[in-house]
Amino acid sequence: MNAVAPIQSAQEIEDRGHMRLALRLARRAYGQTSPNPMVGAVLVRDGVILGRGWHHRAGQPHAEVEALRDAAARGEDPAGGTMYVTLEPCCTHGRTPPCTGALLAVRVARVVVAATDPNPAHAGRAFDLLRAGGIPVTTGVLAAAANRLNEAFNHWIVRRTPFVTVKAAMTLDGKIATASGESQWITGPAARREAMRLRAGVDAILVGIETVLADDPGLTVRRVGKVAAKRRVILDSRARTPLAAKVVGDVHADKTIIVVSAAAPPDRVAALAQRVTVWTAPDSGGRPDLEWVLRRLGEASVTHVLVEGGGEVNAAFLGAGLAQRVEFFYAPKILGGRAARKGVAGPGLPAPLAGRALTEVEWHWRGVDLQLSARVG
Numbered sequence: 001m002n003a004v005a006p007i008q009s010a011q012e013i014e015d016r017g018h019m020r021l022a023l024r025l026a027r028r029a030y031g032q033t034s035p036n037p038m039v040g041a042v043l044v045r046d047g048v049i050l051g052r053g054w055h056h057r058a059g060q061p062h063a064e065v066e067a068l069r070d071a072a073a074r075g076e077d078p079a080g081g082t083m084y085v086t087l088e089p090c091c092t093h094g095r096t097p098p099c100t101g102a103l104l105a106v107r108v109a110r111v112v113v114a115a116t117d118p119n120p121a122h123a124g125r126a127f128d129l130l131r132a133g134g135i136p137v138t139t140g141v142l143a144a145a146a147n148r149l150n151e152a153f154n155h156w157i158v159r160r161t162p163f164v165t166v167k168a169a170m171t172l173d174g175k176i177a178t179a180s181g182e183s184q185w186i187t188g189p190a191a192r193r194e195a196m197r198l199r200a201g202v203d204a205i206l207v208g209i210e211t212v213l214a215d216d217p218g219l220t221v222r223r224v225g226k227v228a229a230k231r232r233v234i235l236d237s238r239a240r241t242p243l244a245a246k247v248v249g250d251v252h253a254d255k256t257i258i259v260v261s262a263a264a265p266p267d268r269v270a271a272l273a274q275r276v277t278v279w280t281a282p283d284s285g286g287r288p289d290l291e292w293v294l295r296r297l298g299e300a301s302v303t304h305v306l307v308e309g310g311g312e313v314n315a316a317f318l319g320a321g322l323a324q325r326v327e328f329f330y331a332p333k334i335l336g337g338r339a340a341r342k343g344v345a346g347p348g349l350p351a352p353l354a355g356r357a358l359t360e361v362e363w364h365w366r367g368v369d370l371q372l373s374a375r376v377g
Helices: 010-027 063-073 099-106 125-132 143-149 151-159 189-200 209-215 266-273 290-299 311-319
Strands: 040-045 048-054 082-087 110-115 163-171 175-177 204-208 231-235 256-260 277-280 304-307 325-331 358-366 369-376
Touching: 010 040, 010 048, 010 063, 010 082, 010 110, 010 143, 040 063, 048 063, 063 082, 063 099, 082 143, 099 125, 110 143, 143 151, 151 163, 151 304, 163 189, 163 311, 189 325, 189 358, 189 369, 204 209, 204 311, 209 231, 231 290, 256 266, 266 277, 304 311
Parallel strands: 082 110, 163 304, 163 325, 204 231, 204 304, 231 256, 256 277
Antiparallel strands: 040 048, 040 082, 163 175, 325 369, 358 369
16 A cells, blocks of 8 residues: 655645745756855745855855845845755854854744754764754755755765765676777767766766776866866775876876885885875785775865775775766667676676675666666665
């Protein structure tokens, strides 16, 4: 028997409608706010939108302040309005003053919030401050959508290690390249555009040295508007990255981090360190210790890492339980071949029941290709 949806009041319907707009505004800053979350805000009175805003990037005004400024520019008085915001307003001094103070100062009549601040040190404090100041607060409106929007930030702010997404483009039989390493292009233009969009939304793109040696990738974001260059992380225990590689010699070399182990030849490490950042990580099974790498990236305010393999690196993150999401693109092709390179290689897990379960599974058509987007575990 199908469950009957609860009847919503007119106020609940109105709240959800304005919050949807606030979420759309928040998404305008996709890939630009890290290490801050994406946040949108809408100021409404008597059903009329007085102002709207979103957080553009770290260090700039928060969404609530942007909405108040928009209202002022329109000649609107915010007093008596309702502020809809996708994340609990900040209540502490950081790069900008606390938004709770701004809301109290202009005497809004009500605040409606989607998601609670994930930081345990702050969660719920803004609600208490606003209510103590005489402003009613409604929480949890479209909370699931708001939390999904900032799932990487939420993970990092609590754990201080980046959210990890493993991405691969494969044939239907799970191959990412021929035995000789040929891989361009397995998927079509629509899937590749979506892959670029995924890159635009993260802080760092990570690959293994075999990918660098085989493909010499630039690991840049192309055709996705004005997006800042992302950090590029190369797992390269023995410092084999060629000095002529794109990630070492292009205009974004200052964004490249090559992670070596203590066994790397010192002369190779010194040569690379003249051009890029080099980290020396503990060795784990012949590659830099991934947990150490993630901790170090988290300390550097990297909130979201896109792992683009190859297959051994993908398997290492998935097998160790260090990935939170997968984005797999499947082309309607069969490659075959025992030696063809797999999207997820490694030794594998011992039994089907031990495999990494995927949840929140979504399938999307990207031209003739299929995209699987899912949480891991």
